[in-house]
Amino acid sequence: MPGIEDQQTIINFENVDLSFGRKKVLDALSFKIFPREIVTIAGPSGSGKSTILKLISGLLKPDSGEITIRAGRFGMAFQYGALFSSLTVRKNISLALEETTNFSKWEISGRVRESLETVKLGHTINMCPGELSGGMQKRISIARALALHPEILLYDEPSTGLDPPTAAKLEEDMLRFRDKIGLTSVVVTHDVETIKHVSDRVLILDKGHIVWQGTNEEFTNDNSPYPASFRERKYVEEIKTRQRRV
Ligand SMILES: Nc1ncnc2c1ncn2[C@@H]1O[C@H](COP(=O)(O)OP(=O)(O)O)[C@@H](O)[C@H]1O
Numbered sequence: 001m002p003g004i005e006d007q008q009t010i011i012n013f014e015n016v017d018l019s020f021g022r023k024k025v026l027d028a029l030s031f032k033i034f035p036r037e038i039v040t041i042a043g044p045s046g047s048g049k050s051t052i053l054k055l056i057s058g059l060l061k062p063d064s065g066e067i068t069i070r071a072g073r074f075g076m077a078f079q080y081g082a083l084f085s086s087l088t089v090r091k092n093i094s095l096a097l098e099e100t101t102n103f104s105k106w107e108i109s110g111r112v113r114e115s116l117e118t119v120k121l122g123h124t125i126n127m128c129p130g131e132l133s134g135g136m137q138k139r140i141s142i143a144r145a146l147a148l149h150p151e152i153l154l155y156d157e158p159s160t161g162l163d164p165p166t167a168a169k170l171e172e173d174m175l176r177f178r179d180k181i182g183l184t185s186v187v188v189t190h191d192v193e194t195i196k197h198v199s200d201r202v203l204i205l206d207k208g209h210i211v212w213q214g215t216n217e218e219f220t221n222d223n224s225p226y227p228a229s230f231r232e233r234k235y236v237e238e239i240k241t242r243q244r245r246v
């Protein structure tokens with residue numbers, strides 16, 4: 001059986017540098033993501049995680065280095081849902097399709113229903129975001145992304161602001177998308193529970209590049225400093241101390 005390294009990548013970053021003004025955020029960042037895997041990129045706040053998602057989706061260009069994406073369509077699940085509050089769930093999802101495809105009304109309506117079923121929120125179709133919990137709003141924004149039939153779904157801090165059972169539901173959705181529709185997912189998060197629930201592989205980002213990577217099992221069991229300190233949640237504190245010393 002071919003090893004993971006022999007497969008063709010769906011996302012490949014090679015020596016990517018990116019600065020904002022004089023601040024170097026990504027420094028010779030390299031990593032590979034393979035089709036149908038769920039990869040979490042873990043790092044403290046301000047380490048450049050959202051920036052990586054913007055590079056993958058083409059919203060930002062690197063200063064140097066190479067980014068290769070072998071996929072046509074992306075979906076993006078935003079940190080705060082980003083739904084239009086005055087529009088129904090149906091309209092929030094169909095609007096994205098009306099703007100980016102030339103599907104008929106009938107096709108659009110089918111896609112809306114199908115994507116809501118996938119996140120198990122079919123009953124909310126005529127409701128407005130304000131009538132739904134934060135967790136449901138997040139799942140609607142994921143349904144909106146899924147309606148475009150993306151090959152890659154990008155999640156920015158999916159569990160932030162959710163209570164544990166709601167986060168767990170969202171995480172089950174993420175695993176189901178991989179198993180049922182073969183979706184490739186990139187999840188940026190600093191939440192250790194999310195990392196353990198969804199990851200096929202974990203990449204730890206620090207100082208602008210990947211300082212550790214391994215399988216979920218390795219992340220859980222490796223006692224070397226990076227995954228160990230991250231698991232014990234000391235990581236964020238350590239980084240803060242280091243920044244204060246500078
Ligand atoms: N558009 C921007 N202009 C200037 N600085 C930015 C911009 N976007 C992000 N940054 C800075 O780059 C660093 C990484 O940001 P970000 O990718 O949002 O981190 P994370 O998502 O890991 O919290 C932070 O120091 C942030 O302040």
Ligand SMILES: [Mg+2]
Nearest residue numbers: 049050051156
């Ligand atoms: Mg961020």
